[in-house]
Amino acid sequence: MTSTYRNPVLNADWSDPDVIRVGDDFYLTASTFTKVPGLPILHSRDLVNWTIIGHAVTSGYDDVRPGCGVWAPSLRHHDGRFWIFYGDPDVGIHQVNAADPRGPWTEPHMVKPGLGLIDPCPLWDDDGQAYLVHAWAKSRAGVKNRLTLHRMSPDARKVLDEGTLVIDADLLPGYRTLEGPKLYKRDGVYWIFAPAGGVEQGWQSVFRADSVFGPYEDRIVLEQGGTEVNGPHQGGWVDTASGEHWFMHFQDRGPYGRVVHLQPMTWAEDGWPVMGDNGEPVAEAPVPVEGGTPSEPATSDDFAGPELGLQWSWQANPDPSWWQVSDGTLRLACVPGSEDLRERPSVLGQRLPGDPCTVTTSLTLEGQGRAGLVVTGDTYAFVGVERTPDGLVLVCGDMEPVPVRDQVVIGARVGEGALVTFLADTGDGLCEVGTPFQATQGRWVGAVLGLFAAGDGTGQAIFDRFTVDIER
Missing domain, CATH: 2.60.120.200 (Jelly Rolls)
Known part of the structure; x- marks a missing residue:
């Protein structure tokens, strides 16, 4: 008998999640803003049951700065290492990396300095060229609703050009606050998964092009529709070892924060992804990988030590x-x-x-x-x-x-x-x-x-x- 799961699979504030698979293991990270430690690393064997295994950032600001710090990360595995890129809107785009997701992680390295640079995501292409896409925060940069793409050094130490505006959503009817891009390549086609419309009432779009620099065509692939899942927002696309495809995204629930949903994903005959139930979030679905052990991120703590629990x-x-x-x-x-x-x-x-x-x-x-x-x-x-x-x-x-x-x-x-x-x-x-x-x-x-x-x-x-x- 096939077991099922119910959404949300992470029913707490795991904001702006990104997820990858390495072998039979799945890893997820999320925004932490000025919390210390930051960038939690979660592990799962089935995309449903998760545990916290560490953090990628161990320091931050000395004072409390609400809404600042570590915004919307991207998690990738390349050349035998785990990489996380994130934007600090008051400083610029950083990356940290590690051979083991449990750490130790490198100290944050500035890839591109500047105000309002947010939601970065790298892609290492088949020919060895690396790219970095990011969005903009109007509160710092004066602009938003657009995505910029850079060539990046393969060692992820710096961007190599001034950047190219690959998607100007001001030119797309109905679009507002396009952000949170995730850059992928599949069967020679470049894909940018990116939400728009705001975290409470928005939707998830997908853009595709034959060249990484575009031109890109767009399609809305996930929106609230007749469900109670408002503004299904940014996340990550991941596959299983058996070749099935899934999309993890967040839903803004006010005082509960941004909880994480898991959507089945297939590919239509016209080549576009289809998420959830024909573009609407599902309440439940078959578990992606059978045999997982029931688990969830820790909450209770007996203070056995010698360190604080990873939930703190x-x-x-x-x-x-x-x-x-x-x-x-x-x-x-x-x-x-x-x-x-x-x-x-x-x-x-x-x-x-x-x-x-x-x-x-x-x-x-x-x-x-x-x-x-x-x-x-x-x-x-x-x-x-x-x-x-x-x-x-x-x-x-x-x-x-x-x-x-x-x-x-x-x-x-x-x-x-x-x-x-x-x-x-x-x-x-x-x-x-x-x-x-x-x-x-x-x-x-x-x-x-x-x-x-x-x-x-x-x-x-x-x-x-x-x-x-x-x-x-």
């Missing part, structure tokens, strides 16, 4: 003195910083699950400070404990502080629509506290579940086991 990231570059994992506990120093948790690099976070869930952790606060569990995006709210002159109290929004013992279980229930109800055990079991909070998306990202500790540097927060129970 900081809001900007961390200081090693901020944290320690040992003996099944996470210790966060109560470091100084902004009162606004959205501006603190020292908030340790992970993606908000796309399904309803309950999150709990046990917290002990030693010394002076405040610590707790936060849900953050454009807005934020938290439940936690604070040391006052009168002792330790539970704090949550505008509720009256409640005296508590040294160790407190805190948590949150995230319901439909990402409505958050905070929880705490003040002596009578886990109960609802404070006012329900509507989680909100951040700048190009979904809401984040986070742990924090703040103070004058003398105190520390001790978290025991972080548990995420997802309802399905």
Whole structure:
């Protein structure tokens, strides 16, 4: 009996995914903006069940810069190495590479400096010539809705020309915000897969040409139609070892971020790809490769150490003195910083699950400070404990502080629509506290579940086991 999967296959904020196959293994990466570490590497044997195996970028900005940093990467395997190209819209296009996707990865290398250079994708052609296509961010460059192609040195160290405008979507009726290009070659034909129309209400187009520099003809190959999958947006085309074709793309779900769908893909008699159910996203389909082991990216963490789980990231570059994992506990120093948790690099976070869930952790606060569990995006709210002159109290929004013992279980229930109800055990079991909070998306990202500790540097927060129970 053939097993089936249901979309989304990655039901959390794995923004701007790109995917490749190497042998029988599939690998995926995604945007991370200013989160550190960045560029997660996910592994799968069937395109449905995924695990996090590492990160390709280990540092970023020292301060929190919403919407900046690592945008829309492309992942490729060439000449025995894995390559990731990404754009930082305030700096330029970088690449990192590694012999093993688990690392170590090289330090980011600037391929093309400049403002507003985004969504790069390389292609090494059959004759050894390399190319690089990218889009433009109007916020930095003053232009958008166009794709530029460069000849690139085969070692991916630099572009070799000023670039050629290969697609000007201002000339295509109805097109707006063409971006996220992925460049491929199949049977002598060059293909650019690129979405347009914006992440919430757009569509996926495909362009083809006999020459890499065009002229390109276009066709819309995936759009919402009569489904609930709004704006099926950029992703990657991948095949299986048995020769079947698939397309992974994201759907913007607001506070849940950009969740990832998997579409079957075939080739029509006229040579164009057909995605999903005749151009509309499917809710379910047969699993691409049978025999995969059920798995999903980690969420819960028993803090067994010695390092943080791969699901965690900081809001900007961390200081090693901020944290320690040992003996099944996470210790966060109560470091100084902004009162606004959205501006603190020292908030340790992970993606908000796309399904309803309950999150709990046990917290002990030693010394002076405040610590707790936060849900953050454009807005934020938290439940936690604070040391006052009168002792330790539970704090949550505008509720009256409640005296508590040294160790407190805190948590949150995230319901439909990402409505958050905070929880705490003040002596009578886990109960609802404070006012329900509507989680909100951040700048190009979904809401984040986070742990924090703040103070004058003398105190520390001790978290025991972080548990995420997802309802399905």
